[in-house]
Amino acid sequence: MKLTINNLTKTYKNGVKAIDDLSLEIGTGMFGLLGPNGAGKSSLMRTIATLQSPDSGSIMFNDIDVLKDQMSLRKILGYLPQSFGVYPKMSAEDLLDYFASLKGVSSKTDREKLVKEVLEITNLYDVRKKHVAGYSGGMKQRFGIAQLLLNNPKLIVVDEPTAGLDPAERNRFLNVLREVGTNCTVIFSTHIVDDVKELCNEMAILNGGRILKHITPIEATKGIEGVIWTKIIERDDLETMEANYNVLSSNYNQDNTLNIRVYSNHLAFRESKIPSPKLSY
Ligand SMILES: Nc1ncnc2c1ncn2[C@@H]1O[C@H](COP(=O)(O)OP(=O)(O)OP(=O)(O)O)[C@@H](O)[C@H]1O
Numbered sequence: 001m002k003l004t005i006n007n008l009t010k011t012y013k014n015g016v017k018a019i020d021d022l023s024l025e026i027g028t029g030m031f032g033l034l035g036p037n038g039a040g041k042s043s044l045m046r047t048i049a050t051l052q053s054p055d056s057g058s059i060m061f062n063d064i065d066v067l068k069d070q071m072s073l074r075k076i077l078g079y080l081p082q083s084f085g086v087y088p089k090m091s092a093e094d095l096l097d098y099f100a101s102l103k104g105v106s107s108k109t110d111r112e113k114l115v116k117e118v119l120e121i122t123n124l125y126d127v128r129k130k131h132v133a134g135y136s137g138g139m140k141q142r143f144g145i146a147q148l149l150l151n152n153p154k155l156i157v158v159d160e161p162t163a164g165l166d167p168a169e170r171n172r173f174l175n176v177l178r179e180v181g182t183n184c185t186v187i188f189s190t191h192i193v194d195d196v197k198e199l200c201n202e203m204a205i206l207n208g209g210r211i212l213k214h215i216t217p218i219e220a221t222k223g224i225e226g227v228i229w230t231k232i233i234e235r236d237d238l239e240t241m242e243a244n245y246n247v248l249s250s251n252y253n254q255d256n257t258l259n260i261r262v263y264s265n266h267l268a269f270r271e272s273k274i275p276s277p278k279l280s281y
């Protein structure tokens, strides 16, 4: 399987060039698209998912010309947008059954079999009777995967699915994606380096609508060795840390401490007056 993007460009009406002469080749397996806010991740993904047209360039998925033959692509596409909107007060099972009938599965027995299958893959079978509206963030994201699996997609595009998930939910989600991604092409975007490190055989770094690097995660993390550090701090120390260091992210732990990620020259950070500099990558 191969997705080939050539010289793709998109400028929005307000003059922002969100995709800038971008070319990329993606094969079978998990592909990570890493980039900061505004890099153009969602723009690129919506274009691949045929929801918006570029100004120029081409996209081929195997022998489908994506921009010309949108219907053929949609049949084999599974897309999970960055925000999925509001869920009705329906159980996961009923909602999936409804989606399956919209997708043209007319036999009730076939739908039941299919719905059970996708609930099991996404580990939602035990909570299938609960309303999706009441699901946790991680469960909702797994439900998003369940719905896109209904038409047995060959190309799966998921836009920042791990944003806002706590570590346990994030792991559960990534495991589901890993299982799904064994025999199709999965492109997922994130701004968390660890997501791609743990999951992908290939990745690209996107910024300003351009591909900065197309490499393996191992090569990518080598580049940041020695400059990105994580540290556990007390909640009250965050302000001091932010004032003194380039804090890239902070996450709450259950015991009310914080996990922070810092961009810093090793020695400068070690010699700081911060208590117990227990540092690791
Ligand atoms: N519909 C739109 N109209 C005008 N500008 C847009 C539109 N959508 C995105 N942009 C702009 O295009 C650029 C790329 O946005 P995009 O949403 O693709 O980035 P992103 O990498 O997905 O960011 P994030 O991590 O915040 O989701 C940004 O400067 C954004 O403000």
Ligand SMILES: [Mg+2]
Pocket: 041, 042, 043, 082, 159, 160
């Ligand atoms: Mg986005």
